[in-house]
Amino acid sequence: MMNIVVIGNGMVGYKFCEKLVAKSTSKAFNITVIGEEPRPAYDRVHLSAYFSGTTVEELTMAPASWYAENGINLLTGELAISIDRTAKTVTTQHGRILSYDKLILVTGSGAFVPPIKGVEKDGVFVYRTIEDLEAIISYSKKAKKAAVIGGGLLGLEAAKAVLDLGLEAHVVEFAPRLMPRQLDEAGSTILQNKLESLGIGIHLTKNTASIEGENCISGMIFTDGTFLEVDMVVISAGIKPRDELAIKSGLATGTRGGIVVNDSLQTSDADIFAIGECALHGQMIYGLVAPGYEMADVVVSQLTGNNKTFTAYDMSTKLKLIGVDVASFGDPFCTSTKHRTIVLEDKVKGVYKRINISEDGKRLLGGILVGEAESYNMLLQTAKNNILLPPNPEDMILGARGGSEGAQGSGVMSLPDEALICSCENVSKGALCSAITEGELSDIKDIKKCTKAGTGCGGCIPMLNDLLTETMKAQGKVVRKVLCEHFTYTRQELFDIIKISGIRTYDNLIEEYGKGHGCEVCKPAVASMMASIWNEMILKQATIQDTNDQYLANIQRGGTYSVVPRIPGGEITAEKLIVIGQVAQKYGLYCKITGGQRIDLFGARVDQLPDIWEELIDAGFESGHAYGKSLRTVKSCVGSTWCRFGVQDSVTFAIEVEERYKGLRAPHKLKSAVSGCVRECAEAQSKDFGIIATEKGWNLYVCGNGGAKPQHAQLLASDIDKETCIKYIDRFLMFYIKTAEPLTRTATWLNKLEGGIDYLKQVVVHDSLGMGEQLEKEMEFLVETYQCEWREVVNNPQLRQRFKHFINSDEADPQIQFREERGQKVPVGWSR
Amino acid sequence: MESHVITNTQPATHWFKAAPVEAFSVNGGACVQYKGMQIAVYHFKATNEWYASQNMCPHKMQMVLSRGLIGDTCGEPKVACPLHKRSFSLVTGQNLNGEEYAIQVYPVKVEEGFVYINVGPAEGH
Ligand code: SRM
Ligand SMILES: Cc1cc2nc3c(=O)[nH]c(=O)nc-3n(C[C@H](O)[C@H](O)[C@H](O)COP(=O)(O)OP(=O)(O)OC[C@H]3O[C@@H](n4cnc5c(N)ncnc54)[C@H](O)[C@@H]3O)c2cc1C
Numbered sequence: 001m002m003n004i005v006v007i008g009n010g011m012v013g014y015k016f017c018e019k020l021v022a023k024s025t026s027k028a029f030n031i032t033v034i035g036e037e038p039r040p041a042y043d044r045v046h047l048s049a050y051f052s053g054t055t056v057e058e059l060t061m062a063p064a065s066w067y068a069e070n071g072i073n074l075l076t077g078e079l080a081i082s083i084d085r086t087a088k089t090v091t092t093q094h095g096r097i098l099s100y101d102k103l104i105l106v107t108g109s110g111a112f113v114p115p116i117k118g119v120e121k122d123g124v125f126v127y128r129t130i131e132d133l134e135a136i137i138s139y140s141k142k143a144k145k146a147a148v149i150g151g152g153l154l155g156l157e158a159a160k161a162v163l164d165l166g167l168e169a170h171v172v173e174f175a176p177r178l179m180p181r182q183l184d185e186a187g188s189t190i191l192q193n194k195l196e197s198l199g200i201g202i203h204l205t206k207n208t209a210s211i212e213g214e215n216c217i218s219g220m221i222f223t224d225g226t227f228l229e230v231d232m233v234v235i236s237a238g239i240k241p242r243d244e245l246a247i248k249s250g251l252a253t254g255t256r257g258g259i260v261v262n263d264s265l266q267t268s269d270a271d272i273f274a275i276g277e278c279a280l281h282g283q284m285i286y287g288l289v290a291p292g293y294e295m296a297d298v299v300v301s302q303l304t305g306n307n308k309t310f311t312a313y314d315m316s317t318k319l320k321l322i323g324v325d326v327a328s329f330g331d332p333f334c335t336s337t338k339h340r341t342i343v344l345e346d347k348v349k350g351v352y353k354r355i356n357i358s359e360d361g362k363r364l365l366g367g368i369l370v371g372e373a374e375s376y377n378m379l380l381q382t383a384k385n386n387i388l389l390p391p392n393p394e395d396m397i398l399g400a401r402g403g404s405e406g407a408q409g410s411g412v413m414s415l416p417d418e419a420l421i422c423s424c425e426n427v428s429k430g431a432l433c434s435a436i437t438e439g440e441l442s443d444i445k446d447i448k449k450c451t452k453a454g455t456g457c458g459g460c461i462p463m464l465n466d467l468l469t470e471t472m473k474a475q476g477k478v479v480r481k482v483l484c485e486h487f488t489y490t491r492q493e494l495f496d497i498i499k500i501s502g503i504r505t506y507d508n509l510i511e512e513y514g515k516g517h518g519c520e521v522c523k524p525a526v527a528s529m530m531a532s533i534w535n536e537m538i539l540k541q542a543t544i545q546d547t548n549d550q551y552l553a554n555i556q557r558g559g560t561y562s563v564v565p566r567i568p569g570g571e572i573t574a575e576k577l578i579v580i581g582q583v584a585q586k587y588g589l590y591c592k593i594t595g596g597q598r599i600d601l602f603g604a605r606v607d608q609l610p611d612i613w614e615e616l617i618d619a620g621f622e623s624g625h626a627y628g629k630s631l632r633t634v635k636s637c638v639g640s641t642w643c644r645f646g647v648q649d650s651v652t653f654a655i656e657v658e659e660r661y662k663g664l665r666a667p668h669k670l671k672s673a674v675s676g677c678v679r680e681c682a683e684a685q686s687k688d689f690g691i692i693a694t695e696k697g698w699n700l701y702v703c704g705n706g707g708a709k710p711q712h713a714q715l716l717a718s719d720i721d722k723e724t725c726i727k728y729i730d731r732f733l734m735f736y737i738k739t740a741e742p743l744t745r746t747a748t749w750l751n752k753l754e755g756g757i758d759y760l761k762q763v764v765v766h767d768s769l770g771m772g773e774q775l776e777k778e779m780e781f782l783v784e785t786y787q788c789e790w791r792e793v794v795n796n797p798q799l800r801q802r803f804k805h806f807i808n809s810d811e812a813d814p815q816i817q818f819r820e821e822r823g824q825k826v827p828v829g830w831s832r
Numbered sequence: 833m834e835s836h837v838i839t840n841t842q843p844a845t846h847w848f849k850a851a852p853v854e855a856f857s858v859n860g861g862a863c864v865q866y867k868g869m870q871i872a873v874y875h876f877k878a879t880n881e882w883y884a885s886q887n888m889c890p891h892k893m894q895m896v897l898s899r900g901l902i903g904d905t906c907g908e909p910k911v912a913c914p915l916h917k918r919s920f921s922l923v924t925g926q927n928l929n930g931e932e933y934a935i936q937v938y939p940v941k942v943e944e945g946f947v948y949i950n951v952g953p954a955e956g957h
């Protein structure tokens with residue numbers, strides 16, 4: 001058995017073990033891993049997630065039990081201190097001596113700390129390990145302003161972390177631009193603007209001379225004599241390979257650090273390999289995981305007799321820094337190659353894209369993307385695979401012009417089989433496609449499990465999605481969300497079927513297009529669709545309606561119901577208020593002002609509902625549809641009629657909007673609001689569609705909600721007049737009604753909509769699908785056919801019959817019981 | 833015809849004449865009252881099947897099952913409670929959400945336009 005000793009249990013050290021265990025079928029190796037950190041290897045790439053609550057367990061690559069199960073002897077919290085190359089042994093800090101046949105150095109790197117006066121002071125940190133983060137978190141509680149030294153990739157990540165900790169953040173960079181290794185001047189200016197707008201101070205061309213302060217830090221002095229007041233410093237000025245052990249053992253190292261290795265990744269001692277961030281290959285230290293994983297693979301193949309070698313590795317990267325996409329690929333600068341450059345720059349949106357093209361215009365050499373990097377994967381693959389460029393290569397970065405998503409999908413399929421999709425795990429397109437076909441994989445989870453693709457940095461997941469959909473499509477399979485076991489159609493398909501076939505009842509629909517008796521999922525879903533298409537009185541098919549719709553009221557504890565009359569815009573006369581009070585008094589109902597600017601009357605028995613509504617309707621009220629997956633309320637603020645700040649009459653508009661869409665049934669409930677000025681007292685930005693007055697007109701926001709997962713609405717159009725606003729809402733609502741899954745609020749629907757708000761804008765505002773007029777017509781039909789459901793029930797003796805507790809007696813439910821609280825009745829609690 | 837001695841294998845069953853067929857909702861439930869009991873009756877029109885069960889949902893002891901949605905899962909007829917959508921088999925009364933509580937079900941027959949429910953031993957619930 002061959003003794004393998006691994007020094008270092010970081011990301012690459014772990015990956016080496018994983019790959020070796022997978023390759024060695026017979027127990028050919030006896031593996032010992034020495035790791036200095038107190039815990040098994042964890043995901044350093046996503047280290048910053050620790051700040052936002054990701055736990056150590058979640059970051060851990062594999063738990064200690066994994067090593068044990070695979071016969072690996074893992075020593076944590078133990079430093080290797082010397083190597084005896086003649087005796088072939090390693091000695092640890094605890095005096096343990098381990099002998100090896102092959103030794104793997106995976107000692108990674110440490111933060112490079114420049115020799116600045118005062119770096120040893122309390123309050124100066126580096127950013128590399130979980131312990132570093134813990135120290136930063138605890139110190140930040142007493143700090144207010146922090147500076148990060150280093151404006152590279154890691155420095156900016158550290159700056160985001162201190163910002164999230166609630167500190168004022170500054171970035172100090174020696175070079176004249178941010179991310180000098182990845183970005184050019186223009187790209188980094190865009191990034192800088194974005195960071196500054198978030199309140200991060202950016203200080204370029206600054207060389208720190210000293211860190212000042214006695215007991216605690218007071219600030220930094222730069223070589224140009226300027227001073228920056230801070231009480232905490234994080235150093236992120238680069239990495240320094242951990243080659244101290246190699247130097248001590250007489251192995252060759254580079255002048256600027258790093259353990260020298262050849263293409264087989266052997267150090268100057270053939271029995272000792274070095275991989276990961278400590279290895280110096282061809283004058284390069286690779287500070288990324290993907291090349292480290294590739295190195296691990298090479299050494300495993302060396303040890304198992306397939307002499308693979310390591311060649312220069314692509315350093316393309318894509319990251320999301322503080323919410324800004326930043327990517328560079330291939331040769332981003334082309335300083336020494338003849339090339340043509342195409343640049344797209346939008347300073348307002350903060351987007352910069354540059355591609356470098358060969359002189360003959362046929363090949364893509366590299367490029368930079370800031371602010372939007374959707375096309376990164378395609379561009380990277382195009383460059384790497386030497387794919388012939390289309391005649392208008394600028395289309396590649398102009399891209400994303402409304403609904404061009406499909407193009408991306410088919411783009412994946414045009415790549416050659418060798419194209420590397422997941423570079424962290426080295427998985428090619430060919431391997432993925434055959435895994436999907438042969439393993440009959442149907443979701444990303446399975447792909448990850450089966451091929452490991454997508455488990456590293458996660459950057460390839462959008463491509464995996466495309467590949468999955470396209471491969472399944474090619475096999476004639478479709479990725480579909482069918483309604484339930486009774487209908488093998490998606491909601492959208494069923495919607496079209498109902499519309500085109502003209503079917504108006506659930507019974508006919510299930511007979512022709514479904515099977516069985518249906519269930520509590522498909523019945524209400526179909527009811528909702530039919531209501532959105534035909535707008536017939538819903539009690540015509542009472543027994544397919546969801547609970548609350550069956551009795552046009554919300555069922556509550558004890559089996560009683562609530563009554564909510566519509567109060568459009570929250571505006572109500574004294575006379576009407578009195579009627580509500582009288583009705584409540586007569587039927588002994590509990591009264592409450594709702595969060596939706598109206599009044600809810602609780603505790604009505606099912607048999608009382610028609611009588612109560614009869615009185616309300618006589619007084620001019622209508623159903624408030626508080627029970628329906630339909631328009632609820634359009635809240636308003638008092639607006640320019642009374643308010644000294646108001647710029648438009650929000651109450652009038654809110655009432656108009658509510659009157660227009662009242663009773664409109666949708667996949668989920670709809671809420672709206674209209675505010676009279678930017679102070680936004682009606683909370684329009686938390687509604688499915690919200691309107692805010694401006695000096696020039698109205699701003700329309702869509703797809704917000706409160707509820708369990710609050711989300712702000714997004715701006716769809718600004719400074720539009722009322723007619724345009726109504727036109728856009730018509731289109732927006734109809735498009736949502738036609739395409740959303742059952743019980744999906746507009747916010748969730750938008751989150752899943754490919755192309756997001758930009759796509760929605762194209763459809764609604766620019767009418768990119770050419771459906772605008774049709775959508776408006778369909779809405780017009782629904783508006784015209786509106787009838788108050790309660791009025792119909794009250795006037796229809798047959799429908800009124802439904803509102804009885806017993807069919808064979810006129811008695812009320814004798815089980816209902818109330819008690820009193822603060823002068824009103826409330827139901828007695830659940831009996832258990 | 834010879835006369836037979838009928839042996840009573842079951843305690844006296846009682847078929848209670850509930851109401852005419854038209855009084856019940858089609859493809860839905862309805863509640864009937866019988867000697868202080870509340871019984872939910874369900875009619876599946878497509879197959880012309882009738883089922884009956886207690887009206888009380890055992891989840892929160894609420895008298896509401898007759899207002900639930902009916903349907904089937906893999907062919908098994910069921911009712912879903914209107915309050916929290918717990919489902920119960922109408923054949924066995926079993927809870928289909930894997931919880932312990934079940935409901936009492938009763939045999940139903942239709943004769944000459946009337947619905948009858950077998951409420952079991954005539955008295956003593
Ligand atoms: C009465 C009221 C609470 C109050 O006393 O203020 C209320 C009461 C109920 N809400 Fe609500 N919600 C009420 C305002 C809200 C608001 C505030 C608002 O509209 O400004 C919200 C958050 C805003 C939003 O919806 O985006 C709200 C978010 C919910 C949700 C979560 C929705 C979500 O997407 O996460 C539910 C559950 C659902 O609809 O599936 C819900 C469901 C319910 C139900 C219908 C639950 C039920 O089926 O029994 C409650 C029925 C009460 C009844 O019997 O009438 N209620 N509910 C409010 C009635 C407003 C009205 O006049 O119509
Ligand atoms: C905050 C942050 C963000 C990053 N983001 C990205 C990213 O987005 N994309 C990307 O590709 N890369 C990123 N990186 C870089 C990536 O984490 C490294 O490339 C990767 O961790 C290198 O793996 P390694 O195993 O070579 O080194 P390490 O993960 O550093 O592991 C080396 C281990 O060896 C131990 N060790 C050292 N000497 C000894 C000894 N003598 N005895 C015992 N143990 C020893 C160390 O304690 C350490 O645990 C990021 C790094 C950081 C810090």
Ligand code: SF4
Pocket residue numbers: none
């Ligand atoms: S928040 Fe919950 S408890 Fe309160 S009314 Fe809404 S649904 Fe009912």
Ligand code: FES
Pocket residue numbers: 889890891892893894913914915916917918
């Ligand atoms: S009371 Fe029936 S499911 Fe809760």
